[in-house]
Structures are given as structure tokens and as C-alpha cells.
Amino acid sequence: MELLHQLCQIHAPSGNEVKMKEFLLHHVQEQQARWKARPQILHGKGFQDCLLLVFGEPRTVIFAHMDSIGFMVRYGKQLIKIGGPVAEAGYTLVGEDSQGKIECTLEVDEEEHELRYHFEREIERGTELVFKCDFRETEDTVQSCYLDNRLGVWSALQVAQTLENGIIAFGCWEETGGGSVGYLAKYIYETYGVTQALVSDITWVTEGVRAGEGVAISLRDSLIPRRSFVQKIIQLAREANIPHQIEVESSGGSDGKELHYGPIPWDWCFIGAPEDHVHSPDELVHKKDIYAMVDLYKHLMQKL
Template sequence: MELSNSQLLQEIIRIQGVASDESRIKSFIKDYVLKHQGYWKSKPHIIDGTGFQDALILVFGNPRTAVYAHMDTIGYSVGYENELIRVGGPKNIDGTILVGNDSHGVVEGELMIFENEYNQQRLQLSCERAVDRGTLLSFKPHFKETKEYVQSPYLDNRLGVYVALQLAETMENGAIVFSTYEEHGGNSVGACAKYLMNNYEVFQALICDITWVTSGVVHKGGVAISMRDSMLPRRKYLNKILKIANDSGIKFQLEVESAGGSDGSVLQKSDLPIDWCFIGAPEDNVHTPAEKVYKKDIESMIELYRVLMDQL
């Protein structure tokens, strides 16, 4: 099967947006919305600017539920003498190609891992020159699509952003929040949720993100509905989602984990009475340059989100 609008996904992946530096991906999404909204079922109200940093909210009709898709990625900061410091939780793989830009132009180099006698790692960028301190680097884009899978850096969560934009095409009532900083502590979700609660009485959230392949969550099992990670969604809300999913006939699987977090974690830790649930396709090779997702699981993710936004 062909992934619908594969070109859009590739474009989103190519734009650098390491946590704290989401302005370029935010601008791309906003420009995309302005260019394509005339072909959508409903034209959204666009909310951004002062008070929202680089986050972006789309409001359609009379929303009851908001979809949260984080725009940022993991990566590295350049420290002293080309030392590398992790942003979020990238998997350190010797020889990984990292890219970015500093005051001298394009940066491209190789991640090198050194270990001392105490098995402590030091990460170093092998590059032709010294790179400006504080420069943010990310995995070099390399997109691959086969008959069954897509494989690329940053399917987490550029694939969630892609799903949200596919959802926007047919949405009549709802909100989409493109959030920031999710990979490095969380940031904009609380402000966006408070805005939607105060101005539109939105008390429900769906976390449009990509989860992990584990012993209990597999490729080809359909989109995963997370019953818990390190946090616990409210059971009454979760049960409502599960009933809609069961009645829909869309293929899905249940996730029950003891660790991990998302924009949903930020909502649960806030003082806002917002119900949330994480729903996303599973990927293998998490936080590496070769993240891998089964394409039919992506399709089931899009289908389930459309049903939930209509019925929740």
C-alpha cells in the first residue's frame, strides 16, 4: 500500500526542530494550513503568537476535544570543543551523522563515543571545524518507504504531526494543538489546554504521538490505545474511548506500560481538569535514525482519530 501524501511526511521530517527550537516547523505547519485550508471540510481559526511561544492551535467549529501533536524532536547540543550533550533521550550510536547550522554555515559531522575506565561515556562530534557552542544538531534525514513500512529519523513525532494534518482535512468540530518541548520536559501544553478550556470549554484531550514496539505492542496490531504509561488516564474517559473504538471495527491494540510519558503527562501533572488518552501507532528502533512504523498501523491511527473526534 502507498502512504497517502508521503511527500508531506518527508517534508515535515526534513525540517529541523530539536526541542526548544521549533520555530521553523511551526512556520511550515502554519503556512501549510493557510495554503490548504480552502480545500478542507471546515476552515480553522488559527491561534498563535504572544503567550504561546512556538505552539500553534487550530480550532474547528465548536470543539469538544483537542488533539495534541508535539512538533519537537530529540537531538544534541554542542558544548565545549565539539562535545555533545543530549537533548531529550536520543540513542547514542557511534558513527551516527548529525546535521545543523551555526554562524559559519552548515554543520555535518559524526557522533563518536568514548568510554573511560569507569565505563562513563563522552560524546564528541567529529567535524572538519569547531562548531559554535550551543548549536543544536539532529539526525540527518533519510526517509525510506517500502510496501509495508516507513523508516526514518523522527517518525516520533513528525508522524503524529502528519496524522494531525490529515485529520484537519475532514474535521468539523475539534481543536489541534501543535505543541513544543515534549522531548525535553514539556512546556506549552498547559497554556494551550488552559486557553481551550477557558475560551471553548474543551475538557478532553487525545495525545497524537508514536509509541514503542514492546512485548505487548507489535507491528501489524493496529493503532495502540494506551491504558497507562508512567501516568494514568481517568478510567471513565478511557472506557468511553474503548467503547467507541470497539464499536468502530477499526483495528487497535491495548498498551499497558510502567514507564514513559507524553504531553498527557504534562496535562495530568497540571492543575487543569483535562481528561487525556495517548493513542498512536507503534514504532521500532525508538529514538534512532531508523525509526520504523507499519503503514497500515498509520492508517488505523488516522481512521480511529476521525471516529473519536466525531463521537467523543
């Protein structure tokens, strides 16, 4: 879990994913000699802060978003949410501006419906603040801020170790509505002809999706992917005896939205471990679900 711990500490709120991209690029370049196959690494001009790993002759792509939720300094002591973080008074936030490193406290003004920070000086406007990482591991669970979606990224990196044919796409901006998957999907389709996608992200523990009972395969959130594709995934999971749960929700979304609304005939499915205390500093995931997630992705990337 040390790699996951490192990922959870990296400052990469939506719109400023460059540190995460640089970390992943360094990790891949350092580790790829130990992998079953070396990928073609695509980044830079035309990809903004995204990163593509292309293995062999790809048939399926894994999308994993690198960004996190957080807060941005407005004017004075005001804060604006980046995405949908839980905002409770007393949370510790960290960041950095031109005057140095910052560790401050979140304040909630219920009467004015405003978020503020408490710090010894005024923080420069536009500075991003994120939850301070307190990584906790037990025999059964992992708990930290930003398991959504550093765990999805971590899972994709585990898959990369044995992947021979496929694409792993690390994208940006998911927590604020997307923005990169559209052009990544276009490039992947036009260059490799791939139209199958798996969304490596983290979902919620609910009354129907429970911690410790397997990875969630989503039949729907606010959108409904093509049923025959999802049923094929469920059948492969059953045949491989990989612990899984079927998720059916009426709201929520992921990188699948940009695939769904785009002009390319993508088949896509959200597959991820469920977590409790969503979008807080205390996101909690069961290790059984983490390992089931990795096992299912490895199996699907071979079989689809």
C-alpha cells in the same frame, strides 16, 4: 507520504521549533480551502512557537508535539543530549551555525562517558545537531528519523481535512519534559470549555504491542488516565472496527503529563502507532498502524 518526508527533514529540536511552526502555518494556509471546514488559526504573542487550529464548536483537542530529540554542542567537541536520543558512534548529524551548514559524525568516548563530534572545524557552542534524514518507504512500512513525532503531526493534519468541530494543538518541548501544554490547556479550557484531550504521539513496539496490528490505545504509562474515558475510546474503536491494541506500560510519558498534573479536570488518552528502533535514525512504523491511527482520530473527533 511526501508530506511526512518533508516533516521529518525539518530542523526542530526541543526549544527551537520555529521552523516547524512556520512550515505548518504555511501548509494550513495553503490547504485549508480544500478542507471541510476552515479553522481559526491562533499563534504569535502568548503562544510562543505553538500553533492552534480551532474548528467550529470544539469538544475535544488533539495535542501533537512538534519537537524532536537531538544534540547540543557544549564546549570544544563535546555534545549534550536533547531529550533521549540513541547515541551510537558513526551516526551522521546535521545542523548549521554562523559559519555555515554542518554535516558531522557522532563519536562516543566510552571511557570518559562523553559524546563528541568529528568535523573539519569547531562548531559554535549551543548549536543544535539532529540526525540526518534518510527516509525509506516500502509497501508496508515507513522508516526515518523523527517519526516521533512528525508522524503524530502528520496524522493530525490528515484529521484536519475533514474536521468540523475540534482543536488541534501543535506544542513544543515534549522531548525534554514539556513546557507548552500547560498554558495551551489553560487557554483552551478558559476560552472554549474543552476538557477532553487525545495525545497524538508515537509509542513503542513491545512484547505486547506489535507492528502491523493496529494503533495503540494506552491504559497507562508512568501515569494512569481516568479509566472511564479510556474505556469509552476503546468501545468506540471496537464499534467502528478500527484495528487497535491496548497498551499497558510502567514507564514513559507524553504531553498527557502536563494535563494530568495541572489544576484543570482534563480527561486524556495517549493514542499512537507503535514504532521500532525508538529515538534512533531508523525509527520504523507499519503503514497499517498509521492508517488505523488516522481512522481512529477521525472517528473519535466526531463521536466524543
